[in-house]
Amino acid sequence: MDHYSLNEIEASARKAARGAGMTWGLAEEAGKATRWLAARGLPNVSTLLTLLSENDGKDYDSLCPQNLSQNWSASGGVLCPVIAGSTLNDLAHNIVLGQEIKLEAVNCPALILPILGRASKALGHGFRISWEGVVINILPDTLYLETGTIEDLGTTFTSEVVVDGLSSDSGNVSGLNIERVVKGVPLNNQDWCHLQTFAARTYVPASEESRLLGAGAGLTDND
C-alpha cells in the first residue's frame, strides 16, 4: 500500500470530482473535504469514490436541495453531501442563529464534516451533526466523535442527517478527540487508480498540433 501526501489526495480528488461532473467550485470543495478527512485518519478517498460512482451521470438538479426550508431533500431522492454541505456552509449563519436543518437521504455523509469544520473555524462557532449511530461535535479547532466509530463515518448512505449549532460553551462536548496529523496517507492501489480514472476525464487527448504547440517548446536541448 503506497502512501500519498495530502496535496496529492486533494489535487486528485478535485480533478476526479470535476471528472465525475461537479462544477469546478464544488470540485474544489470535494478536494478539500477529502484532504481534511485524510489528515484526520478518517475514511477519505474510498468515501469520495463511492459518491462519485453514485452521482456519475446524474444532473446537479437531481442531487441538490430543492429548497432551503428546514427539511432538505433532493428531487432525485438522495442528496449529494458536497452540494448539501456547501450549502450548509453558505447558510451556516442561520444554523448559528439556532435553525436546525434536516437532510433527508444523503450519500456518504462524512463529506459534510470538513465543510462544516471550515465554517466552524471561520465563524468561531460549533456544530453538531448526527445520523444513524453517529454523533459528531465540530468545534473551531477540534472534532469530537461522541457516538459511533471511525468506521461508521465511512457509511455510504443514511436516511437522515441532522445539523444544528452548538452553544459556544464547549465544556459540555465529549467524545473521541480526532486530531489532525500531517503525514503520508496509506491508500490501496485500486482506490488510487479509480480516482485517477475519474480525474482522467478532465484531460484533453493529444493531437499532432497540440504536441507541437501546446507547451511552446520543441527546440532541442543539446546545446
Place this chain on the structure above:
Amino acid sequence: MKQHVDSLKPFPLRPAHQVMKLDRLGAFHQTRLSFMRAVMRRLKRDSWTFECPIWRINEKGEGVAVYLAKGPKRTYSMVCFAHDLDPAQRSDRVIAEAWDTTFALHDGVISEEDIERLSHNVPKQEAGRCLDSELVLSRANKSVRLFEYVVDRLASGEQPDQETLDKVGYLMRTTAVYGNGKLGMADRDRISDREEMLGPFRAEMLAVWLIRTFVSDYVEQMAKYRSPETAVKLDPEIRRSLGVGNSTGLGMAPFLVNHPILLHSWIHARETALARVRALPDMNMVDLAHYEKHLECAFQSLERWHTDDERQTGKVEKLKADLEKLRAKPLDDFLGFDQPWDAIYRWGEAELSLEGQEILVSLLLEPHGTEIDDLASVMYAEENDNFRIDGSLCVSDMLSTLEEHYAWALDVDYNAHPNSVYFWYVSEEKLEPRLGSRADEPGSDLEQPLSIGRDAARLYQDLTISKPEETVGSFLLRHPEHRLLARRVQLTQRYPYAEIHDNLIGEDLLPVDLLRCKLSFFGATRFDPRSDRWVRITMFQNAPYPHELSSMNEDDWAYPLVEPPEFKSEFKPETKSACQGES
C-alpha cells in the same frame, strides 16, 4: 541611523490595478525579498555548515553523492544521482524519462537504506515514489557543449574562458523542482513551522543551491578522471559565476492563478517593502552609496543578459537605456524632497519603461534590509483558512465587490474571438497544463478554470438578473457554476493582489509574463524566453558556495560585482565598501 519603520507615517501601497497587470508582472526582477536571497541570509545568520560525506562517482560519471546541510536544530541531506545519459534522451522539457542528474532533499541525515530506496525511485522522477521523509525532488541536464568544454579545459590544466561561460551562465539546468507533497513527498504543512522553512519554497531553494554545488564538484571530478595529472579545479571566481539553469514552460503558468492568496502575499510583501522605503524621510550616505553601487552592478549585469528572443531583446535594450538615464540623473536632485526615495521612484514612474520601473523597485529596496527583510518570512499563505465562502452576504454586495475589484474584466466582450482565443487544458498524454486554440483544437469543453476575467463577467451577468437581497448562499445553490469565482471575489475583497488584472484567454496573452513574475520572486535572473510560453533562467549565479558562505557576504551576489562606481551625489560615502550587506 536606520529609521524605525513603525515610527513612520504609512505610505500607500501601489494599487492592484497598477501592479497586477500582466505586462508589469512580466517585468519584475529579483529583489532582496526573493526566496533565493532569503534562504542565503537565513543560512548565514544561523551559521549553517555543510559537508559532503559520500562521494561515489565513477569514471563514466555515474554514481551518488550526498551533501549535508546542518542547521542549529536540523540536518538535511541532498542526495545527488549522476547518470550516463544517452544524448538522444536529453530533453529540456518537463516531460522526459531520463536525465543526466537526479536529486532528492531528504529530511535528516540519510541512511544507506534510504539511499538505496531513493536510488530505485529518484532517477525515475515522476515514475517513482518518495516518502514523507523527502522534501524536494529534482533533475538537471547538462548544457552539453559548455559542460564538455569546461571538462576539457580543466583536464588540460586551463581555466574556461569567462566570456564563453557568460553566454550560458550554468553547466546544468533543472527541468523541474518538485516539493510540497508531490510524488509522495512531505506536505509543506509538515515542515512549515520550522524556522528555516518560514517563507515559501525554502526547501526547494536550498535544494537548488546544493545542486549547483554538486554540478561544480562534478565537473571538476570529471576533468580529474579525464586527466589526473594535469587537471585543475575551477578558479573560485569563475566557479562562482556559474549558476543553475532552469527551463520552465506552461506547467508553471497556472500556479499564480491557482494560488491567489499566495500571489497576494508575495506581491503585498514586495509592495509593502517599496512603500516603507518610499516613506523614509532621508537618504543617509551609506544607503545612497549602496544604492548607487547596485545600480552600477545592475547596469553592468545587462551585458551578461543574453537572449535570442526578439521581444525580450527589445526590453533589455530599453532597460539599458533606462539605467543609463537613471545613472545620468544626479541624485542631488532628489535630496531636497521630504521623502527622497519616493522622489526617485516617482521620477522613474514618469521616465522609465516597465522593466526600468521594476528594476528601480529592486534597487530601491536594496539598501534597506533593516527596514524590509522581515517581510521575506511572511510571504506564505494558508490557502485552506481562507477557502470558505460567506453565503450570508447579498447579491448586491457581490455586485459591488465585482465592480470595485474586477472592473478590468467586466467590459470585455468575451464572445468576440480575440478575447477568448485560448483555452487552458491539461494534456492527457503529458498530464501538464497546456494552452489550446479554441477555434482550431478540440477540448475546450474540458477547459481549466483559469479564464478568470470571462468567468467574473459571467458571474456578474447572472447576479444582475437576480434579486439584490438574495443571499449569496441561495444564489450559489441555483448557480453552482459560479462557485469558484464567487470564492475568488470574496478573497479578492480581503486580498486585493490575489487576482491578475488581465484576460488570460485573450490573443494578447503572453504566458511567459506569468512565468517571469513567479521566477522573479524565486530570485531568478537572465530571463531568456525561448518562445511566448517557455523561458530559461539562471539561479544562484554569483552566489557563494556552501564552503564560502561563512567568509563571504551572503547578500551581494544578485548582480555581478563591479569596481566601485564614480559617485555622483555630493554626499560621498565615507565607509569602505558600500555594498556590504547590513542585515
